[in-house]
Amino acid sequence: MKSNISDVAKLAGVSPTTVSRVMNNRGYISQETRDKVDNAMKELNYFPNDLARALFNKRTNLIGLIVPTTTNPFFGELSFHIENICTSLGYKVLLCNSLSQMEKEQSYADMLMRNQVDGIIVGAHNRGISNYNQRNIAVVAIDRYLSKTIPVVGSDNYTGGTLATELLISKGCKNIIHMNGPVELETPATLRRKAYEDVMEGHGRQAITYEVRDPFRQQNHYEVIDRLFDECPNVDGLFASNDLVAASFIAEARKRGKDIPNDIKVVGYDGTETCQILLPELTTIRQPIALIAKTAVELLIKEIEGEYHDLPLETYLPVELIEGNTTGTIA
Amino acid sequence: MKSNISDVAKLAGVSPTTVSRVMNNRGYISQETRDKVDNAMKELNYFPNDLARALFNKRTNLIGLIVPTTTNPFFGELSFHIENICTSLGYKVLLCNSLSQMEKEQSYADMLMRNQVDGIIVGAHNRGISNYNQRNIAVVAIDRYLSKTIPVVGSDNYTGGTLATELLISKGCKNIIHMNGPVELETPATLRRKAYEDVMEGHGRQAITYEVRDPFRQQNHYEVIDRLFDECPNVDGLFASNDLVAASFIAEARKRGKDIPNDIKVVGYDGTETCQILLPELTTIRQPIALIAKTAVELLIKEIEGEYHDLPLETYLPVELIEGNTTGTIA
DNA sequence: CTGAAAGCGCTTACAG
DNA sequence: CTGAAAGCGCTTACAG
Known part of the structure; x- marks a missing residue:
């Protein structure tokens, strides 16, 4: 059936x-031959x-x-x-x-190798596949340290964390708490936490971070938030390292009769x-998602094309503070 | 480098x-040979x-x-x-x-053919690629009619539309308006609209549907919503065929000083x-997304494996009404 | 301007 | 239980 x-x-x-030459436009082909071939391809x-x-x-x-x-x-x-972006560049x-x-990541990595991919973009949060590039294949990571030689692209997490924390302070919050993923991951996203801690310390405040083990399971948000309200009932500012966690927090806060932003102000990421x-x-x-994608793809393609030198190992793209009502002036 | x-x-x-036999576990191989091969594979x-x-x-x-x-x-x-699901089944x-x-869809379809995919799942909203399965390749569509022979999987749109409209009526809304995608698309999602119209007619009401040309561009939501408020300032119930449109509507309504659910009640999809x-x-x-995915993949794999007969051409999976505060009793 | 031959990395009859 | 040969659908030197 297939020709x-x-x-x-x-x-x-x-x-x-x-036929191959016609398809690939290589070498000299008479127009007549080219037409014959084109017609045959269409016909079949x-x-x-x-x-x-x-x-x-x-x-x-x-x-x-x-x-x-x-x-x-x-x-x-x-x-x-x-x-x-990949499609626009022929990938x-x-x-x-x-x-x-981790097991899934490992088996995906194997699968990708068997399928002879030219490169891999890893936007996952786990560690463990440090042998990715030992197999000399192009790799770029999004917001994640994989090995000394794998370039990382992400948002400017430290600035983001600083902006968030300082906003809460400037709005008059006294007890600002941070929620983040597990610190063991060693992702650049822990810089959001670092920034929070630095800013808090700079203002003589105590930094308190609650860790959400699995940010992709909402049940896990609730457990942590429960504990947070038990242990810090006077929380009046929250910086969550992720908008979904922020949303979960807002819902739980409301269930406890708290008004946002009157009682508690919230910033996400x-x-x-x-x-x-x-x-x-x-x-x-706001992370510049499109720009992160573009940068990562372009970097990967450079690697694929053999430019291993002078590749920036860490690229942090600018973030933007979007002010909404959850830190707003009282309604 | 690669071996x-x-x-x-x-x-x-x-x-x-x-070596091939060892990898594929085909034919008889002595344990000794198998070990030698396994070791060599590991070593390399x-x-x-x-x-x-x-x-x-x-x-x-x-x-x-x-x-x-x-x-x-x-x-x-x-x-x-x-x-x-594909991965769990080896795809x-x-x-x-x-x-x-449409042009993008067409070029994606060509790309997939050149890459010899075993099958295609089309979850896109446009028409136009009716020649998909003439190329005798397995195809399944999600919520979309492509041709007489391509199975469609989706949610029970008619029931969904009925539940939504009847809820608004039971809550006492007098002027219920519907927002949906362009009717020309001939997707099963127009059944949501049909259900709305039928229910409205059954109650002696006038059905008014606003069409969002491009549901994936938010700017387009606003334009339509603007017009809607101009033309129907007394709207007190809205059934949107998509949650994002519902959210855009809620935001715009609030900007106009309307209270949700007091002044206007809203149901999404x-x-x-x-x-x-x-x-x-x-x-x-709520659409049963995981179930839709599972059904579509299983159907596709049956096609891939040559079962072209007795395939259900239309599968509509059960929806569920989730009641929240946007139709709720007054706070 | 065009074609025959070899080869990419695998697998499967076919022999032995 | 194991191997040599042919072939999947292409492309690229190499000839002509």
Whole structure:
């Protein structure tokens, strides 16, 4: 049913070599031959087999994308932009949702190797696959340290954390608490926490951080928030390292009769389009997601094309404070 | 640098045939040979080349997924589930964000053909690629009619539309308006509109539907909502065919001094996890996204495996009404 | 300007 | 239980 290059050649009355040349626009071909071949391809509804091409060229133009889950709006948007940019540059994207599980990440990495991807973009939060680039394949990480030689791209987490914390202080909050992912992850996102701690210390305040073990399970948010309210009932400012956690906190606070922003002011992190639509009143630190995607893809492609030197190992793109009502003046 | 089957064979002191047999567990191999081969593979950090395998087997275990954009939480979640289920069944997913643009869809479809995908799941909203399955490739559509022979999987839109409209009526709304995508799309989602119209008619009310041309551009929401408030200032009930549109409406209504739910009650559609976290007060019709994904993948794999007969052409999975405060009793 | 041959990395009959 | 040969659908030197 599917036709191949020989079918086209036969129908056009030429050799497969010639068909290949027409497809790839290589060498000299008479217009007449070119037309014959084009017609034959159309007639047979011929699609060149990229697998066979890739086998020969040792280039698949395939890139693997590993994220925790596209369910999370940050990664949903990131995946969109990455795929979009890849496509515009002639690359295709194999999607992997690792759910931050190490075994899954490992088996995805193996799968990507078997499929001969030219490179991998890792937007997942776990550690563990430090042997990624030992296999000499191009790798770029999003907000995540993988090894000394793998470039990291992310938002300017330290500035983001600073902006968030200082805003809460300037709004008069006395007891500002921070919620973040597990510190063991060693992601650059812990810089958000560092900034919070530094700013708090700078103001002679005590920094208190609650760790959400698995930010992708909402049940986990609630457990931590429960504990937070038990232990710090007088909290009046919250900086969450992620908008969904901020939203969970707001809902739980309201259940406890707290008014936002009167009783507690809240700042999130990410500032996705989705969050801007669904929860526009949330004050947040917006990451430049499209720019992160673009930077990561361009870096990866440089690696793929053999530029291993002079690649910036850490790129932190500018964040933006979006002020909404959750830190607002009283209604 | 990368090793191939001959490298392994040489190191193990056997033929490539034997290595292949060990990898695929086919035929009889002595334990001794098996061990030698396994060791050689480990030593060389060998990854079998799935491209070469696929070329021979004429089976890539690759499936293409076309969605408008994973930025939208419904499609972000759908993509997650589809990928997840595919992986558990040994398939890999090529992600395509078409942004509902026909040219993009067309070029994605071509790309997928060249990459020899075994099947395609189309979750996009546009029409136009009716020649998808003429190329005799397995195709399943999500909430979208593509051709007479392509199975469609979606939520029970008619019931969803009925539940939403009847809820608004039972809450005492007098002027209920509906917002939906363009009717030309002929997606099963127009059944939400049909249900709205039928219920309204059944109650002797006038049905008024506002069409959002491009549900994936928020600017477009605002334009339509503006017009809606101009033309129907006394609206007191809104059924939006999508939670993001519902959220945009709520924001705009508040800007106009309207209280939700006192002045206007609002029901959305989709009920994604993200929306449940960011806007938990929204009353909505929840689609069973994981189930839709599972059903679509299973159907696709049946097609891939040659079962073209007795495939259900339309599968509508049960929806659930989630009541929140946007239709609630007054605070 | 065009074609025959070899090879990309695998697998599967076919022999032995 | 194991191996040599042919072939999956392409492309690229190499000839002509």
